[in-house]
Amino acid sequence: MKPQNNEISFKNAAEIAQVSVATIRNWIKTGYLNITSAGNVDFEGFNKFMDEVAGKEKLNSRANKLKKDEHNHKKLSLEIERKIKNTGKNSDKLGNEYELSLSNSYRNKEGIYYTPSEIVKDMMKNLIVDEFTTFCDPCCGSGNFIIEALNIGIKPENIYGYDLDTNAVEITKKRIFNKTGYKSRNIVSVDFLKYTSSQNFADLSFDLIFTNPPWGKKINIKEKERYGSIFGSGKSIDTSSLFLFASLKILKNNGKLGFLLPEAFFNIATFEDVREKILQYKIERIVDYGKSFKGLLTKTQAVILKKVNSENSENFENKIICQSNNKIFSRTAESFQKNPKKIFNFWLNSQSSEIIEHLYKLPHITLENKAKWALGIVTGNNKQHCSCQIKNDYVPVYKGSDITTAGLKEPSCYIPHHFSKYQQVAPLEMYEAPVKIIYKFITSNPVFFCDTQQRFILNSANILIPDNSIGITPQQLCDLLNSRLINWLFKSIFNTHKILRRDLESLPLHTGYFANYQCFEEQTFLDYLHIRQTKEGTYKIVRSV
Ligand SMILES: C[S@@+](CC[C@H](N)C(=O)[O-])C[C@H]1O[C@@H](n2cnc3c(N)ncnc32)[C@H](O)[C@@H]1O
Secondary structure, three states, rough: OHHHEEEEEEHHHHHHHOOOOOHHHHHHHOOOOOOOOOEEEHHHHHHHHHHHHHOOOOHHHHHHHHHHHOOHHHHHHHHHHHHHOOOOOHHHHHHHHHHHOOOOHHHHOOOOOOOOHHHHHHHHHOOOOOOOEEEOOOOOOHHHHHHHHOOOOHHHHEEEEEEEOOOHHHHHHHOOOHHOOOOOEEEEEHHHHHHOOOOHOOOOOOEEEEEEOOOOOOHHHHHHHHHHHHHHOOOOOOOOHHHHHHHHHHHHEEEEEEEEEEEHHHHHHHHHHHHHHOOOOOOEEEEEEEEOOOOOOOOOEEEEEEEOOOOOHHHOOEEEEEEEOEEEEEEEEEHOOOOOHHHHHHHOOHHHHHHHHHHHHHOOOOOOOOEEEOOEEEOOOOHHHHHOOOOOOEEEEOHHHHHHOOEOOOOOOOEEEEEHOOOOOOOOOHHHHOEEEEOOOOOOOEEEEOOOOOOOEEEEEEEEEEEHHHOOOOOHHHHHHHHHHHHHHHHHHHHOEEOHHHHHHHOOOOOHHHHHHOOOOOHHHHHOOOEEEEEOOEEEOOOOO
């Protein structure tokens, strides 16, 4: 049965996947699942994820672990209190010990992942401070950013920290005291979002705000939306975005902000509004730190910006230093601004970014409003329904992995031809269309096949049926989508392993090529676009002499 609005609650998703709700949240946080605007789990993506990824042993064992683990928080708090009292000068390890004694599910629920000191140091390097500089970590945890603020010379009385977690607040205060002898009253147990959205914060502002906010933390959707409308965060209402909007509100003009964020922040559609917001300021640096938190699958990436008014048009020309995979590139805000969904593809050098811009400038069409889309069949239980042998009344059904660059493999799976049994089936006319394009859903290399034999597909593949308005044949479209250039373009812009309809819809398709050529040929296509491939596998514009 298809759920209403194509979404399911977290609880239902957890029941179906047989994991805890915290695990579902973690899968959302790490970009495996998508959240709908109503705060539920996107059903289409969920089914595909279950089919393609979640079955893999590694994730399941991790999920089961998350489901089981627990700790007694009251007892732990008493133990921390005792340790704070009895620890002498060496209190720096307290945060680490506290974090390790929390259960994974609790850490996950509250977003408790303290930032390793190498990352904190790197994010805060080159800051210029004086005796008046004020500093804030809006969710300071055990105080790693705050200790670095002391290290770079900010006075302890000018340092502020907030956190919901009273144990973490006490640890931070103890660390400040041990380092400076100052008993801080500025480290407070408070809900930062509640506080900044009320009037109480109106007169507070800071020169520097550096943190790693909670990512994808569970808050009631109504409350999230309320914060979103107070901070003007549009569709970006994940807690990391809300913390960023709230922090920008209390950052002084010319002040600097550094946030450590999940990879999704830089390339997923739901974060477009927050990307748009930070593009209004002078972004100084973006750094990819890789997978820096044990137990988290996502990469962590930091953005450091200066709050200078965007009316100053020079901002767009300013170079942004981008560090990724030990390489340093320089990019402009404008190059991100022009990307679909304002994606920050900062892992690309400016030459590749120029190619993307060049391709978008040339006459092209996109598939938006020019194609019908459908999902493969969600049986609800592949083990029960799929057979590797053809039987009476069974039909062959193709999987995403059957679609390859060399063509479609022979079928290896068959299902009973009684489609009413299955959980979700697209209208039959989509499968039975005289011509359709099918494509693999989970892959980092998009691959398409033009089917003229009314084949059925499982939900590890999807269907697209182009309208006549695109002006080329489905086979020509399929060849174009399978080109090495489109493959490079897709990876360079979206950097994802999920082939989403909205991403395909924003690709530039230079269909004018077929006005001169019937068949697709890669080199002629590149010549048509005035570009050539480099030895490194990227592209260069061929300048006319
Ligand atoms: C990812 S941890 C980072 C802690 C610290 N900034 C660091 O980088 O080491 C996020 C912190 O946010 C805190 N937190 C979660 N929700 C909060 C809220 N509404 N207000 C203040 N702190 C919050 C958690 O308790 C946790 O300590």
